[in-house]
Amino acid sequence: xxxxxxxxxRVAAMxxxxxxxxxxxxxxxxxxxxVALSDFLAQQPAGRQGAGPVLVxxxxxxxxxxxxxxxxxxxxxxxxxxxTVENALIxxxxxxxxxxxxxxxxxxxxxxxxxxxxxxxxxxxxxxxLLLALLIIAMVSREFAALAAGLxxxxxxxxxxxxxxxxxxxxxxxxxxxxxxxxxATLFRRDLIYEFRxxxxxxxxxxxxxxxxxxxxxxxxxxxxxxxxxxxGLMIAASRASYLTAWWTAAFPALAxxxxxLFARLAAGLDEGERP
Amino acid sequence: MSETxxxxxxxxxxxxxxxRAEPVLDRFSLSIAEGETVVLLGERSSGKDSVLxxxxxxxxxxxxxxxxxxxxxxxxxAVRSGKRPLRVAHLPSPSARPxxxxxxxSSQLVRVIARNLSVPRASARAEFKAALGRxxxxxxxxxxxxxxxxxxxxxxxxxxxxxxxxQTPELVLADHATGDxxxxxxxxxxxxxxxxxxxxxxxxxxxxNQINVAGWLDGRIVVMRAGRVVEEGSYERLASPSAAHxxxxxxxxxxxxxxxxxxxRTIARGEALLRVQGLDLTAKAAKDERRAMREGITFELxxxxxxxxxxxxxxxxxxxxxxxxxxxxxxxxxxxxxxVDLSVLSETMIARLRRRMTFIxxxxxxxxxxxxxxxxxxxxxxxxxxxxxxxVAGHRESALKRVGLASYHGSTPVSALPAFDKRRLQVARAMxxxxxxxxxxxxxxxxxxxxxxxxxxxxTDFRAQEGPxxxxxxxxxxxxQALADEAMVLKDRHVIERGxxxxxxxxxxxxxxxxxxxxxxxxxxxxxxKAEAEG
Numbered sequence: 181x182x183x184x185x186x187x188x189x190r191v192a193a194m195x196x197x198x199x200x201x202x203x204x205x206x207x208x209x210x211x212x213x214x215v216a217l218s219d220f221l222a223q224q225p226a227g228r229q230g231a232g233p234v235l236v237x238x239x240x241x242x243x244x245x246x247x248x249x250x251x252x253x254x255x256x257x258x259x260x261x262x263x264t265v266e267n268a269l270i271x272x273x274x275x276x277x278x279x280x281x282x283x284x285x286x287x288x289x290x291x292x293x294x295x296x297x298x299x300x301x302x303x304x305x306x307x308x309x310l311l312l313a314l315l316i317i318a319m320v321s322r323e324f325a326a327l328a329a330g331l332x333x334x335x336x337x338x339x340x341x342x343x344x345x346x347x348x349x350x351x352x353x354x355x356x357x358x359x360x361x362x363x364x365a366t367l368f369r370r371d372l373i374y375e376f377r378x379x380x381x382x383x384x385x386x387x388x389x390x391x392x393x394x395x396x397x398x399x400x401x402x403x404x405x406x407x408x409x410x411x412x413g414l415m416i417a418a419s420r421a422s423y424l425t426a427w428w429t430a431a432f433p434a435l436a437x438x439x440x441x442l443f444a445r446l447a448a449g450l451d452e453g454e455r456p
Numbered sequence: 457m458s459e460t461x462x463x464x465x466x467x468x469x470x471x472x473x474x475x476r477a478e479p480v481l482d483r484f485s486l487s488i489a490e491g492e493t494v495v496l497l498g499e500r501s502s503g504k505d506s507v508l509x510x511x512x513x514x515x516x517x518x519x520x521x522x523x524x525x526x527x528x529x530x531x532x533x534a535v536r537s538g539k540r541p542l543r544v545a546h547l548p549s550p551s552a553r554p555x556x557x558x559x560x561x562s563s564q565l566v567r568v569i570a571r572n573l574s575v576p577r578a579s580a581r582a583e584f585k586a587a588l589g590r591x592x593x594x595x596x597x598x599x600x601x602x603x604x605x606x607x608x609x610x611x612x613x614x615x616x617x618x619x620x621x622x623q624t625p626e627l628v629l630a631d632h633a634t635g636d637x638x639x640x641x642x643x644x645x646x647x648x649x650x651x652x653x654x655x656x657x658x659x660x661x662x663x664x665n666q667i668n669v670a671g672w673l674d675g676r677i678v679v680m681r682a683g684r685v686v687e688e689g690s691y692e693r694l695a696s697p698s699a700a701h702x703x704x705x706x707x708x709x710x711x712x713x714x715x716x717x718x719x720x721r722t723i724a725r726g727e728a729l730l731r732v733q734g735l736d737l738t739a740k741a742a743k744d745e746r747r748a749m750r751e752g753i754t755f756e757l758x759x760x761x762x763x764x765x766x767x768x769x770x771x772x773x774x775x776x777x778x779x780x781x782x783x784x785x786x787x788x789x790x791x792x793x794x795x796v797d798l799s800v801l802s803e804t805m806i807a808r809l810r811r812r813m814t815f816i817x818x819x820x821x822x823x824x825x826x827x828x829x830x831x832x833x834x835x836x837x838x839x840x841x842x843x844x845x846x847x848v849a850g851h852r853e854s855a856l857k858r859v860g861l862a863s864y865h866g867s868t869p870v871s872a873l874p875a876f877d878k879r880r881l882q883v884a885r886a887m888x889x890x891x892x893x894x895x896x897x898x899x900x901x902x903x904x905x906x907x908x909x910x911x912x913x914x915x916t917d918f919r920a921q922e923g924p925x926x927x928x929x930x931x932x933x934x935x936x937q938a939l940a941d942e943a944m945v946l947k948d949r950h951v952i953e954r955g956x957x958x959x960x961x962x963x964x965x966x967x968x969x970x971x972x973x974x975x976x977x978x979x980x981x982x983x984x985x986k987a988e989a990e991g
Contacts, residue, residue, distance in 0.1 A: 356822040357835075359781045360889065361810035364803070366839045374826040 197449065204385065204446025211265065211440055218262040222255035227408035231255070235426045245428040247419060253432050256415060261436050263411040264392060267326040267404075268440075271391035272384055274330025279337025280383060284375065286338070287345030288368050298342055304335035309394050317403050325404035329394045333387060344379075345371065382448050389444035396437055412437040462529065463542065463627055463659050464488045464511055469523030471506055471515070471683070480506045480519065482683040488627070493653065493660045493675025497667065497707075499904045500874060503683035504663040508629045511661065512544060545572070545625035545658075547649075550612035551636035551902060555604045561612065562600040565619040572623050580622070587622035590655075591648045594618060608769060610641040617645060621652045628653075630662040634669060636902040638931030639975035640768055646672045665904035667711050668976065671695070679704050710909035712934035714976065716962035719941065729892055729925050730757040735779060735789030737772040737949040752789045753951055755944060759892065762919065762926035764936035764943040764957065766972060772949030773929045777895050780927060781815060782806040794892065811840045813893045814886035814924070816879075816915070818901030823878055825871035829856075829864050832881055836889040855884040859914055876907040883914050890922060896939065897929040912938045933961065934976045945969045 214221065224231045229249045236246040244253035286297045304312065312332035317325055348354060348371045357367055398404035399413030407414070412433045419429035465487040471480040481503045488494050496504035509515045510525070525532040527541035548554040555564050562584070570580035585597045594614040599607060607615075613634060620628055630649070634642035646669060653660055664670050670677050671691045679686040679694065679701070687694070687701045694700050695708050734752035753776065757763050765773040778784045779791055782798045791798045793813070798806060814836075815822075823832055833852045837843055843851070856862045859880040870878065879899065886894055899915060900908040916939065919926055928939045936943050937957045945953040945960070947968045953960060964970045 352819055352821045353824040355783065356815060356817065356819075357824070358807065359783060359810065359813070359815035359895070360836060360885065361807060361813065362835065362839055363807045366835075370824070370827075370835075374824075378826065 200446050201449055204443045204448070207439065207443030208385070208388075208447055211261070211443060214258065215262045215265045218258040222252075222258040224252045224255040226256070226259040227251070227410070228255070235422060235429070237426070238428055244432045245426070247426070247429045248422050253428060256410070257412070257432050257436050260410055260412040260415045260433055261440070263405065263409050264396060264413070264437065264440065267329070267395050267411065268388055268392040270326040271330035271333065271395060272387045274327060275333040275337045275387045275391060276380075276384060278331060279334030280341040282334075283338035283341030284345045284372060285368075287342045287349060288364065298339070301335045301338040301342065305339050307335075309333055309336065309390065310397050313394050313398055314401075314403055317398065322404060322406055325395060325398060329391045329398070329404075332394060333391050336390070337383070337387060340383075341375075344375070348375075385444045386448035389441045389448065392437070392441055392444065412440075461490050462487050463490050463492075463527070465524075465526040466507070466510070467524045467526070469510065469521065469525065471503075471510070472520045472522075473518055474520075475518070479683050481510075483523070484683065484685065486678065486685075488659050488661055490626070491653070491657045491659055493662070493673050495670045495673055495675055495677045496661065496663045496680055497665070497670045497677050498680035499665065499906055500876070501682075502680040504680050505631065506683075508631055508661065508663055511627070512546060512629055513540070543572075543623065543626045545620035545623045545628045547616060547620040547628055547630040547633045549632040549635050550609045550616060552631070553604070554616070555612075557603060557605050559603065560601055561604055561607060561615055562597065565600070565615055568619055569622045583622040584618060587618040588614070590621070590652070591618055592651070593644045593648065610637055610769060613637060613641065613645055614648075617649060617652075621656070624656060625658045627659045627661065630660065632663055632665065635664065635666060638768060639668070640931065640971060642669065643672060643975045650674070667708060667905050679707070707905050710905045712908075712912065712938050714934055714937060714961050714973065716958050718956075718958050726759040726761075728756045729759045729761075729794060730780065730927070731790075731792040732756075732776070732780065733790045733792070735776065735786050735791070737775045737779075737786070753944075755951075755954070757893070757925050757927060760919075760923045760925055762928065762940035762942070764928040764930060764940035765946055766930060766933060766936050766943050766969075767946035768931050768972075771946040773946050774897065775949070776946070777897060777927065777929050780893075781813060781895055782810060811836075811889070812891055813895060814889050814891040816882045816886055816894060816896045816899055818879070818898035820875050820878055820902070823870045823881060825869065827870050828866060829861065829868045829870065829873070829881065830866035832870055833884050833888055836885060840889065851888045852884075855887040858887060858917070859884045860910075876903055876911070879903070879907075879911055880914065883911070883918060887918060887922060891924045893927065894918070894924045895927045895929070898931070898935075899928075899939075900932070900935055915939055931972065932976055933957070933973050937961070945972065 229251055231252045232242055232246045232250050234246060234248055234250045236242050238245045242252055242254070244257060247253055247256070283301065286294060289297070309332045312335075313325075313328045316328035316331055320328065354367060395404055396411065396413030396416075399411050400417045402417065405411040405414040410418070415433040416430050416437070419433070423430045467485050468483045469481055469485070470483055473480055484503065484507065486494070486507065496507060498504050506515065506519070510521065515521065530541065532541065555561060562581075566577055566580045566584055569575075569583055570577045573580060573583070575583075588594050588597055591614060594617075595611045599611050600615050604612060616633070633649075634645045637645070649660070650673065660673070660675065662669070662673060662675075674691065676688060677691060677694055678688040681703060686703050694704050697705060700708065733754050735754070736752040755763070765776060767773045775784070779786045780793075782791070782801075785799060793809060796809060798809070801809065827835070830852060833855055834848050837848045837851055853862065861877060861880055861884060864877075870881070873881065896915065900911055903911065912935075918924075919939075926939055928936060930936050933943075940957060942955060943957045943960055944951050945966065945968065947966075952966045953964070953969050960969060961973060964973055
């Protein structure tokens, strides 16, 4: 007789999650290679008009077709991906530094400044990231869209890091460490190292997905990317006039953006993908 | 037993796991008659948990099972679906966190009763209330209108017991149901369980790693080791040196016994290391500070001496220990460590002073699960002494050898260690920091008999070699006697009795002290039947 299990297949779910995460990182790595080699892979320089006849559908000569101005959509998509990823990486770095790191440090402040900072970050994180980004762009310039997206995402990163740091500080093992004479500074350093080691990549991937959405939406609305350095959001916006008759002009840049965000969210473990 | 109908029979059952070379259960046979009590007694990984899961049908999919299971004379066929052949109630340990932290205890347990009895929630709620009412010593129903994190472990244990009883089971599977509780609540719960068993007539299969519980239950004890039955019999037979298997004898010898004899070791009479003066744990802020100090707790601990704070949960022993460690500042009273008053120090200065103290606790989440084995031992050396890498490695290796953890790879994360090894790691960490004072909080909680004996020896050796003063917090007088010379008994945040432990054991003055001693006393011996004693 063989008795089979009745327990939920938790192991299988964990394995699936690990496989999806690995898939996300592989996808991001491939995207990184495509970005690094974009100038080599693209047959035309960025913004080159009249590379071919206008609105040619996908064909062996123009794999992704051409747009209203006769630009090669494949080359434009590769250049657009390059601009999007570059800006998103800058914004991710800012979100992590200005949000995550500060949030982690703020959790160790004395009670009053700690509560005030948490409250301010909480209020700011309740405002949609896109609106905050547009507000900052309006205050500075479209040139600094990446900075604006990073700062707009920072409150969410702050809140998340702050809450995690507080949980660490209130944990039994932190109290045990304090009881054995470990100073608050050593404890902070220890928590920060483990936070970086265990969560940095996941946090970065999650932030990358969030700021890529913010930047592309801002560009789509005309508030971020500046021609001739078109990012994927601006490319999709530019194809509005031709999309109904020539689907390829918007579909391929949109697909590239979708894959970038999907890979980043998979790499982050699909956990609250919107939150940096 | 043969006269009574068999409820469950396991015949030659083996369980193998793909990830494990040795079988979890190896040709294991067991029969449980109606109304019978069977205690599975063994160390960790002895296979007793798998027996419960097998009967309960919650074994994980990775287990390959061979052998036969018979419920009421019917061989089991469909084990993955259909109705359970018996009304089985599960009685888990409250320390295993069996409930969701986000919902009220009562609503979760009522849902369990309603599902298992197939009755509406209102009826299940009434059953739960009635079951609670029948258990002498159980808290009122209102206590459980809170989330699990808001009630204490003992109350949760009562709620789990009431839930099992409300299901009017034919068989109760108890999984270390009182294992991690103090002796007094453990004994009260065991008594209540036995009384309910007499009333309802259910069979009880109890997995235990503590010998005292096995004795209190007064049933057939099956000693297990590495998935096999070592031997079985009554408590009296197994506890008798002439009748037991050598493994069982060793196991029973590990039980610490209370003794009223004066110990050979002498009580330290050196300079005072710790002075606690007028500590009032009852009020957050006292109106009359002088009076509060007069009535507060006052004691002195000399260098190398050992004092046990004995009391139940909530008696104030932990608050006192926190005040001594400088984690909380008491509103009234003073704690003076090594001639320095903690109340006048800043947080940073207290942290520095704590370098002369260490803390060993029975909480399994005390060590940072993210740290490695080596990092955990190295941390106090690096943080306090700024030693060279070679010296750190030397101290670490020596400490790990002494506690028996040297065979582990240094990069093993703490999260991968079993509970006993985590405790030993705490002792290693304490050893390298060469403290003047060690605060030890329920160090043996939740461990099996062998692990308890080893840890007791380790701590005794630690004190003998390094010579720190011990402040032991426990509800178990056997732990107090093993690790300390003198004791202070606390109740309702006041000291009710103090003195050398052997004197307290010989002639306790207070009823609460007597109750604490009785809770750890071995089960009353009953004479063995002649045939059993000879066999």
